[in-house]
Amino acid sequence: MRRNRRWILAAALMVAMVNLAAFAEDQSAAVSTPALKIDTGDTAWVLISTGLVMLMTPGLAFFYGGLVRRKNVLGVLMQCFIALAALSVQWVLFGYSLSFSPGNWFIGSLKWIGLNGVGFEPYVAYSATIPHQAFMIFQAMFAVITPALILGAFAERMKFSAYLVFSLLWATFVYDPLAHMVWGQGGWLRELGVADFAGGTVVHINAGIAALVTAIVIGKRKCYDKHPTPPHNLPFSVLGAALLWFGWFGFNAGSALAANGLATNALVVTNTAGAMAALTWAFLDWRFNGNPTMLGTISGAVAGLAAITPAAGFVGVGAALLIGTVASILCFAAVGTIKHKFGYDDSLDAFGVHGISGIWGTLATGLFATKAINAVGPNGLLAGNPRQFTIQLIAVVVTVVYVLVVTLVIYKVVDLIIGVRVVEVDEAIGLDLTQHNERAYTMLE
Amino acid sequence: MKLIIAIIQPHRLEQVKEQLYKADVHLITVNEVLGHGRQKGVTEVYRGFKETGNLLRKVRLEIAVNDNFVEPTIKAIIKGAQTGEIGDGKIFVVPLEECVRIRTAEKGSEAIG
Numbered sequence: 001m002r003r004n005r006r007w008i009l010a011a012a013l014m015v016a017m018v019n020l021a022a023f024a025e026d027q028s029a030a031v032s033t034p035a036l037k038i039d040t041g042d043t044a045w046v047l048i049s050t051g052l053v054m055l056m057t058p059g060l061a062f063f064y065g066g067l068v069r070r071k072n073v074l075g076v077l078m079q080c081f082i083a084l085a086a087l088s089v090q091w092v093l094f095g096y097s098l099s100f101s102p103g104n105w106f107i108g109s110l111k112w113i114g115l116n117g118v119g120f121e122p123y124v125a126y127s128a129t130i131p132h133q134a135f136m137i138f139q140a141m142f143a144v145i146t147p148a149l150i151l152g153a154f155a156e157r158m159k160f161s162a163y164l165v166f167s168l169l170w171a172t173f174v175y176d177p178l179a180h181m182v183w184g185q186g187g188w189l190r191e192l193g194v195a196d197f198a199g200g201t202v203v204h205i206n207a208g209i210a211a212l213v214t215a216i217v218i219g220k221r222k223c224y225d226k227h228p229t230p231p232h233n234l235p236f237s238v239l240g241a242a243l244l245w246f247g248w249f250g251f252n253a254g255s256a257l258a259a260n261g262l263a264t265n266a267l268v269v270t271n272t273a274g275a276m277a278a279l280t281w282a283f284l285d286w287r288f289n290g291n292p293t294m295l296g297t298i299s300g301a302v303a304g305l306a307a308i309t310p311a312a313g314f315v316g317v318g319a320a321l322l323i324g325t326v327a328s329i330l331c332f333a334a335v336g337t338i339k340h341k342f343g344y345d346d347s348l349d350a351f352g353v354h355g356i357s358g359i360w361g362t363l364a365t366g367l368f369a370t371k372a373i374n375a376v377g378p379n380g381l382l383a384g385n386p387r388q389f390t391i392q393l394i395a396v397v398v399t400v401v402y403v404l405v406v407t408l409v410i411y412k413v414v415d416l417i418i419g420v421r422v423v424e425v426d427e428a429i430g431l432d433l434t435q436h437n438e439r440a441y442t443m444l445e
Numbered sequence: 446m447k448l449i450i451a452i453i454q455p456h457r458l459e460q461v462k463e464q465l466y467k468a469d470v471h472l473i474t475v476n477e478v479l480g481h482g483r484q485k486g487v488t489e490v491y492r493g494f495k496e497t498g499n500l501l502r503k504v505r506l507e508i509a510v511n512d513n514f515v516e517p518t519i520k521a522i523i524k525g526a527q528t529g530e531i532g533d534g535k536i537f538v539v540p541l542e543e544c545v546r547i548r549t550a551e552k553g554s555e556a557i558g
Contacts, residue, residue, distance in 0.1 A: 289490040332493070336494070337493065
């Protein structure tokens with residue numbers, strides 16, 4: 001019975017997608033605006049950056065995969081990989097249109113559904129020197145990784161079917177509107193003048209708050225109070241963190257949407273903040289826990305990289321050092337103390353690392369932004385513009401509240417229809433065998 | 446015939462093997478195992494989360510010997526594994542009812558050496 005219902009759901013989804021695609025194809029022929037000059041260097045850099053950001057999702061899979069128990073590693077890898085597949089499709093069908101087509105203050109229209117009207121000519125409101133489709137596919141990779149970031153919160157205990165439906169709904173009703181409000185033409189936070197270079201609000205606060213909500217409502221893992229679960233393969237996590245760092249150059253420097261000085265600045269401050277945060281966490285570990293740990297050092301790197309994300313195109317290297325340092329201090333406190341005090345099981349610290357550093361980075365942008373780095377960007381508080389800090393604060397609050405409420409609603413709906421959490425015995429056996437009927441490691445061959 | 450089971454520190458395995466060779470004992474089986482004794486395991490810290498009572502890595506040797514080899518084998522293991530610190534391990538000696546060499550179907554003392 002349950003199985004039937006699942007099939008019907010899947011079939012309905014497929015039919016809807018095929019119809020949409022056919023509809024889009026009908027109208028995709030007619031796009032042309034007066035020829036704008038495409039810059040080959042800019043285009044090449046954005047296409048390469050797309051590849052760099054794409055690699056972050058499998059990187060994240062290994063980062064998270066190494067941290068779970070061996071019986072759940074395929075479950076995590078699969079959830080990341082299917083995000084790459086499902087959300088790539090969602091994006092070209094209607095996600096990009098909802099996020100970036102000119103719409104109202106809250107959400108885009110359906111004008112660009114199926115990439116209708118999204119061609120090879122530049123779309124000046126976003127990027128004047130690269131094909132519109134290059135911008136679209138670069139943004140697709142952001143839409144892919146953001147829902148995947150959340151899964152660290154409910155790792156080792158969510159049904160795969162529920163995850164898939166949750167991710168698609170979340171991308172559609174949380175990510176797409178938020179991306180529109182902050183980055184889309186007509187979006188009210190964009191009009192308000194929020195400075196979010198590469199996704200402090202849209203990606204990191206967004207995923208971090210969704211992580212906190214889902215971690216709390218899904219409840220702790222059964223083992224959580226009885227015995228702790230050490231990472232099953234830390235070298236995987238180190239590999240994953242290294243791939244994230246590498247991909248982050250595309251994430252932040254690619255967000256300049258041009259191969260120029262601003263992109264270079266973004267890359268330099270990104271590397272600096274990640275490095276400084278990794279160093280800071282290692283020393284915090286040393287001081288407070290006795291040893292500098294590998295897990296701490298990579299957690300620090302990710303915290304610093306996430307924190308610099310909104311600021312990368314607006315601040316210089318001095319601010320990057322400070323942003324990285326403070327990011328590690330805040331996240332170190334969040335995952336080491338606050339989480340245990342409140343007792344929620346954010347299993348892989350998606351909120352503790354991404355949420356906290358996203359909030360810090362977005363506020364820090366309001367402090368340290370300077371026109372000396374980016375002439376078309378804003379000045380921050382320290383450059384004599386306190387208003388920018390207020391705008392950043394508003395953006396943080398709006399993001400937190402919106403994500404919190406809508407994520408909760410989506411979770412409850414999915415829980416009602418499919419049931420989000422695996423049954424207790426399946427949790428004990430592990431997601432690899434119960435959700436995918438495979439195991440990651442053989443004992444004897 | 447006796448079966449000698451020894452639990453030792455992993456980092457002493459090379460020395461123990463060396464001493465066993467010197468005592469002319471060449472047939473051993475080695476396992477990586479987990480366990481702890483009086484020291485009650487180790488405390489590891491993950492993102493500030495202290496985990497106590499973790500089992501320690503140990504190495505477990507199994508050596509089947511004829512009776513006249515029991516003492517030399519025990520001496521060799523002690524010589525190789527002893528550091529004087531807590532956690533050096535244990536040696537167990539148990540009677541061995543039978544031993545069969547699969548290749549030739551020989552039994553008893555003949556089969557052990």
